[in-house]
Amino acid sequence: MKPHLLLLTAALAALSTPALTQAPMSRPQPLAPVNDIPAARDIPFTGTMTLAIDATDLRRGIYRVRQTVPVQGNVAQAGGRMTMLYPEWLPGNHAPRGPIASIAGLTITANGQPIRWSRNRGYVYGFDFTVPAGTREVVLDYQHLSPTTPAQGRVTMTPDMLNLQWEKMSLYPAGIYVRNVPVAASVTYPVGWTAATSLDVDTVPSAAGAANVGAANTVRYKRVSYEELVDSPVFAGRHFRKWELTPHVNLNVVADRPEDLAATPAIIDAHRRLAVQAEKNFGSRHYDEYEFLVALTDQLGGIGLEHLKSSENSHPRGYFTDWAKGSAGRDLLPHEMTHSWDGKYRRPADLFTADYRQPTIGSLLWVYEGQTQFWGLVLSARSGIMPVKDVRDAIARVAAYQSIIPGRQWRPLQDTTFDPVLSARAPKPFTSYQRSEDYYNEGALIWLDADARLRELTRGRRGMDDFARRFFGVNPGDMGINTYTFEDVVATLNALAPYDWTTFLRTRLDGTGPAPLDGITRGGYRLAYTDTPSDWFTSREADAEVVDLTFNIGATLDKEGVVNSVLWEGPLFDQGVTVGTKILAVDGRRYSAADLRAAIAAAKTRRQPIRLMTQKGDLYRTVDLAYYDGMRYPTLERVGGGSSSLDRLLSAK
Incomplete structure (x- = not known):
């Protein structure tokens, strides 16, 4: 069509179309819920x-x-x-x-x-x-x-x-x-x-x-x-074995294979001591019989779940047969048994509901889970489920991680008690910045601090053991639910040692800033780093199937070299490396965990960037990583001489 005819047609169309009137915007009201x-x-x-x-x-x-x-x-x-x-x-x-x-x-x-x-x-x-x-x-x-x-x-x-x-x-x-x-x-x-x-x-x-x-x-x-x-x-299974640990506590184990049930007397004795030490610690029991339900399996889904008279626990098949290879993860049974007192019998008032339709509120999860995490480590040491040094190394990693995560600069610990609802343990791109269920491990650090503070205030006469008996050990034989509030926690602490416990707790729960490491320093140790992994750190890598480079280049990798966590503002983060990136080569050679560790160590003296070939999706690129601080593994270093309050806390009763 010629240009002048096109203009004429458009003009005629405009004359024949009525002008649109602006109608009021529809604004419906929702139906009542x-x-x-x-x-x-x-x-x-x-x-x-x-x-x-x-x-x-x-x-x-x-x-x-x-x-x-x-x-x-x-x-x-x-x-x-x-x-x-x-x-x-x-x-x-x-x-x-x-x-x-x-x-x-x-x-x-x-x-x-x-x-x-x-x-x-x-x-x-x-x-x-x-x-x-x-x-x-x-x-x-x-x-x-x-x-x-x-x-x-x-x-x-x-x-x-x-x-x-x-x-x-x-x-x-x-x-x-x-x-x-x-x-x-x-x-x-x-x-x-x-x-x-x-x-x-x-x-x-x-x-x-x-x-x-x-x-x-x-x-x-x-x-x-x-x-x-x-x-x-x-728990039920084809291959089953039961050990009576005490007249009130049984260890029931199902396994993928019958040979997985081959526990030595020494291993069973450690579990027996766990039952004894737990009952000593809390001073009473709220069960007639307690059943450890344990699955040694590569097939059943993993679990660690608490109940008043039992607990559901799973470990890899080698829990018994590979006992000598390391203790990482062995605090599971101590943790879950602790819940019989902390969480199941004594329960936060806002976690108790009349049925399973009413939402629960986790404002006191730093007690329910945090203090349970604390006692899980303590009872692991006291029973011999874990060597005492391994427990200190586990505390060291918790302290080191909480010290370096930037998420604590904006998100207080109290807010992480919403994480089960917010995240449901789904994977996150930057957990160190977003934070997760930190009320477990940071909560344990707070209770470690409370123990050291109680011992200091009472010249060693009282500690968290006394709190356990006064708070959780009440009403022996009561197998119901006994609820509590924040004020009840503070009142029990004050009964042990008068102090401004409300401020002590609320500043650690509601504030942002440095990690609460006073329990370590008051306990006679300090957080330090070494270039050699501890036995516990190595066993943790094996148990979690990761290469843990969190404290040097700021990442963990799976056994194939795929990044599964990145420290916010860490060395790899600064190079644009994210979760899901695969490291293909290290300094021109095909990736291996050993070569990457060696390159990190060598760069400390060589002072030349580590060259990584990476893949993310269909994008390949070279990363020159200018990191020169070498391998760093957290440890607790003793300060001073003699017996420390942390040593006494971890000693069998």
């Missing part, structure tokens, strides 16, 4: 729920569940709505992590007739249905599907063992405290397997100890509350 699930009340529950689980489908990892639920009150007589809930806020997780998507195949019947259910519109963990008049109980059938690969979640069933967690494969009635709902549970295990749990057995093929399933492979457990059931998981 749906919140029609009754709040939990502290009222009795009529009858007993039953929960029957078939855990024999090992090839597919399927738990088949049948649950009967008595219908309550007027609904039983006249009919009406019922709501069953799946646990969302899981104890010990400090976050809403209930795997609701793992429940499949749900059907509900009453008097043999199917009942249609619907998911609650305001709460996806709720299932609503209407029962006809005169219904005494409803029957729920469904499956809980274990992840079959780690990419789907934590694997809980393998051909040789399983970890049955009741809260993952059960529902509970809305509107009532979970501690008031009685449950009679049973499990059908694979033939020939042995199961261990803190639950008392009602019907068992073998009268001794754990259920030796044999041919009669259904085990019925005595009735407990739903709250206690959730707190009483099961």
Whole structure:
């Protein structure tokens, strides 16, 4: 079209099109939130729920569940709505992590007739249905599907063992405290397997100890509350061994292979001393029997989870057989047993809820987890689970890491107690800057400082041992939950040694700045660095399957040379290296961890940059790393002579 015709056409079009009027912007109002699930009340529950689980489908990892639920009150007589809930806020997780998507195949019947259910519109963990008049109980059938690969979640069933967690494969009635709902549970295990749990057995093929399933492979457990059931998981397996550590504490171990169960008497003695030292430390117990549930496995998903009368623990297959190769990670059982007192019996008031729908608040996780981390290390040393020097080396790494992370300049420790909800332990690009669940390790440093301060204030007469007995060791034999507040913590410290403990704690929790290392210096040591790794540091690298260069070039790498953490503003960070970068070559030679360490050490005297060939995606580039401080490994260096307060803290009682 010619230019003048194009202009004419446009003009005619403009004349024929009516002018658009500016309409008011639409501004709808949202619908009111749906919140029609009754709040939990502290009222009795009529009858007993039953929960029957078939855990024999090992090839597919399927738990088949049948649950009967008595219908309550007027609904039983006249009919009406019922709501069953799946646990969302899981104890010990400090976050809403209930795997609701793992429940499949749900059907509900009453008097043999199917009942249609619907998911609650305001709460996806709720299932609503209407029962006809005169219904005494409803029957729920469904499956809980274990992840079959780690990419789907934590694997809980393998051909040789399983970890049955009741809260993952059960529902509970809305509107009532979970501690008031009685449950009679049973499990059908694979033939020939042995199961261990803190639950008392009602019907068992073998009268001794754990259920030796044999041919009669259904085990019925005595009735407990739903709250206690959730707190009483099961480990079961083909290859099993049990050791009685004390009259009140048992070590139950399942393994991928029978040879993995070959523990020497010395190893078992260390675990026996752990049980003895823990009870001495806290001065009482809140269990009739305590069951360590331990999996030695490369197949079952890893775990460390606390309960009042038991704990779920996993270690690599060589936990017993490679004992002499190093102690890193061995503070797990001491940590989890400590939780029987710290976290399960004495529980922060804002972490206690009436059911598993109400959110928990972790404002005191620096006690719940931080002091537990502290006692886990102390009891590791006192029992011999870890050599005392290894415990000091573990403290040194914690102190060194907390000293160098720039995240502490903007984010106070108190704020990290939200991390279970914010991050759910998902990988982060710059953990050292974003921070993570630092209330564990930095919390331990605060309690180390508190111990040294108590000893100083009382001229050595009192320390954290006294706090443990006064705070956690109260009411011997009480197997309920005893809640506390920040003010209760301060009051107990003041009863031991008058001091401004509120300021002591709040400045460390709410402030930003240097790491709290006073417990180390008051304890007779100082943080130092050496160019040679300790035995513990080497074993930690092996246990975590990393090359830990955090304190020199500012990164950790996996065994293939792929970077899996980068220190914010560290040497590699300054060169633009991020998580996921692969180091292909070091000074012109194919990457190996040994060559990289050697190059870092040599650069200290050579004073020439380390040349790295890196790959990130399809981008290859050369990095000249001008780092000249050599290899640096944290250690605690003794200051002064004689016995220090830290030495006394770590000594067996």
